[in-house]
Structures are given as structure tokens and as C-alpha cells.
Amino acid sequence: MRFHVLTLFPGMFEGPMSESIIARAQSQGLVEVNLHDIRDHARDKHRQVDDYGFGGGPGMVMKPAPIFEAVEHVKSSSSLAASTPVVLLSPQGKRLDQETVERFAEHTDLILICGRYEGVDERVRQHLATEEISIGDYVLAGGELAAMVVIDAVARLVPGVVGSAESPANDTFTTGLLQHPLYTRPTEYRDWNVPEVLLSGNHAEIDRWRRQEALRRTLIQRPDLLERISAGRLTDEDRRYLEELREG
Numbered sequence: 267m268r269f270h271v272l273t274l275f276p277g278m279f280e281g282p283m284s285e286s287i288i289a290r291a292q293s294q295g296l297v298e299v300n301l302h303d304i305r306d307h308a309r310d311k312h313r314q315v316d317d318y319g320f321g322g323g324p325g326m327v328m329k330p331a332p333i334f335e336a337v338e339h340v341k342s343s344s345s346l347a348a349s350t351p352v353v354l355l356s357p358q359g360k361r362l363d364q365e366t367v368e369r370f371a372e373h374t375d376l377i378l379i380c381g382r383y384e385g386v387d388e389r390v391r392q393h394l395a396t397e398e399i400s401i402g403d404y405v406l407a408g409g410e411l412a413a414m415v416v417i418d419a420v421a422r423l424v425p426g427v428v429g430s431a432e433s434p435a436n437d438t439f440t441t442g443l444l445q446h447p448l449y450t451r452p453t454e455y456r457d458w459n460v461p462e463v464l465l466s467g468n469h470a471e472i473d474r475w476r477r478q479e480a481l482r483r484t485l486i487q488r489p490d491l492l493e494r495i496s497a498g499r500l501t502d503e504d505r506r507y508l509e510e511l512r513e514g
């Protein structure tokens with residue numbers, strides 16, 4: 267999987283992209299993070315990438331030409347599929363969710379455009395980006411952290427990036443539910459004990475307990491997920507258990 271990031275601050279990616287899972291994925295050749303400095307595509311002698319917004323108002327707007335040319339450069343130099351998503355990171359975009367992350371992971375390439383200042387010229391959104399993605403309802407100073415969030419979430423779904431022991435298949439959202447509680451040694455810590463069932467060695471009972479805890483936790487913390495979960499993901503036993511919980 268190749269990520270092509272267009273940014274004015276490529277240095278921001280150095281630390282996060284060179285640690286832990288993402289660093290290992292790159293050294294194993296499973297993931298590439300290609301950073302492109304938008305300023306390299308500014309054509310005037312001052313290498314200007316932003317300008318005053320038409321109509322007045324505070325803040326500078328990122329010019330369209332360097333962004334268009336940077337994307338065209340990436341497309342022509344890396345032989346990308348025509349269907350490669352061109353993602354504009356923006357607080358005005360569709361909120362990132364696991365479904366979108368899974369869809370991105372099906373592609374071999376992803377282009378990520380990081381805005382700065384007051385934002386990017388509208389023509390980038392209308393005629394260059396194929397989608398606009400927000401990482402939440404708050405405004406960041408720039409799209410770089412948002413791009414890193416997308417890279418982190420998508421890269422861990424690339425086969426081989428996450429070991430089978432930490433398989434993403436049982437993760438929160440992937441199952442349509444929140445994940446069950448997790449415990450490790452010691453069995454007793456400050457008088458708080460690990461639930462007996464987890465020490466029982468009875469795998470059927472453990473699976474049942476985990477499933478019920480996932481259902482309970484989802485009902486309490488994210489009931490909206492249960493409203494949206496597709497019918498086939500809940501068994502009759504799950505439904506009965508949820509009914510019991512709702513009846514209190």
C-alpha cells in the first residue's frame with residue numbers, strides 16, 4: 267500500500283512514521299509513505315503557496331496550482347490506478363469511520379492532501395479531490411495530523427502489517443460492536459480481580475462472556491452502533507441478551 271502525502275510540512279511526519287508498527291511495515295516493504303512538499307510545485311520566484319482570499323476576511327488561502335501540480339506529478343510518476351482516491355483532509359468532510367478505512371485499504375494507493383491556514387482554494391475540493399475526510403468535529407491547524415490518523419488506521423489493515431495475535435478482525439467497529447474488556451497479569455491488582463471466567467480455561471464460556479460484555483458495553487457507551495449494526499451480525503442469543511439488558 268502506498269500513501270502519497272501532499273503537505274507544506276513533511277518534517278511533521280518524521281517521528282510518527284518512524285516508530286512501531288508503521289516503521290516495521292515500511293521496512294518490510296508492505297507500506298510506503300511518500301511525502302511531497304507542495305512548495306516544490308510553486309512556480310513563482312518566491313515559491314508562494316498561499317494568497318489573500320478573494321472577498322476579504324482574515325487568513326490566507328492555499329493556491330490551487332501547486333496542489334493540482336503536485337497531484338499530477340504523483341499520478342504521472344507513480345503510475346496510479348485511475349480509481350486512486352484523492353483525499354482532501356478537511357473539517358468539512360465526511361467523518362472518518364472504520365468502513366471508510368476498510369474501503370481505503372482495498373486500494374493500492376491513496377493520495378492525501380493536507381490543508382493549512384484558512385484552508386484550500388475551493389477548486390481543489392471541486393475538481394481535484396475525489397473525497398473530503400474529517401477526523402472529527404474540531405478544527406486542527408493543519409491536515410497533517412489527520413493524514414497520519416488515516417495512514418495509521420489504513421496501514422494496520424494491510425495484510426501482514428499487524429501480527430495475527432493482534433488481528434484487527436476482533437477490533438471495536440470491525441465487528442460492529444465495541445470490543446470486550448481486556449485483562450493481563452497480575453490476576454489481582456490493588457484488590458481488583460480479573461473475572462474468574464477468564465482464568466477458567468473454558469473457551470466456550472470465555473467466548474460467551476466476551477460477547478456479552480461487548481454487547482453490554484456497546485449498549486451503554488455507543489447505543490447508536492446497535493441501531494446501525496446489520497442484522498446478520500447479531501445472533502438470536504445476542505438479541506435475547508440485549509433484551510434482558512434493556513429490561514434491566
Ligand SMILES: C[S@@+](CC[C@H](N)C(=O)[O-])C[C@H]1O[C@@H](n2cnc3c(N)ncnc32)[C@H](O)[C@@H]1O
Nearest residue numbers: 355356357381384385400401405406408409412
Ligand atoms: C485551520 S484549518 C481550516 C478550517 C477552515 N477555515 C474551516 O473553517 O473549515 C486548516 C486545515 O487543517 C485541516 N483540518 C482541520 N481540521 C480538520 C479535521 N477535523 N479533519 C481533517 N482535517 C482538518 C484541513 O486540511 C484544513 O484545510
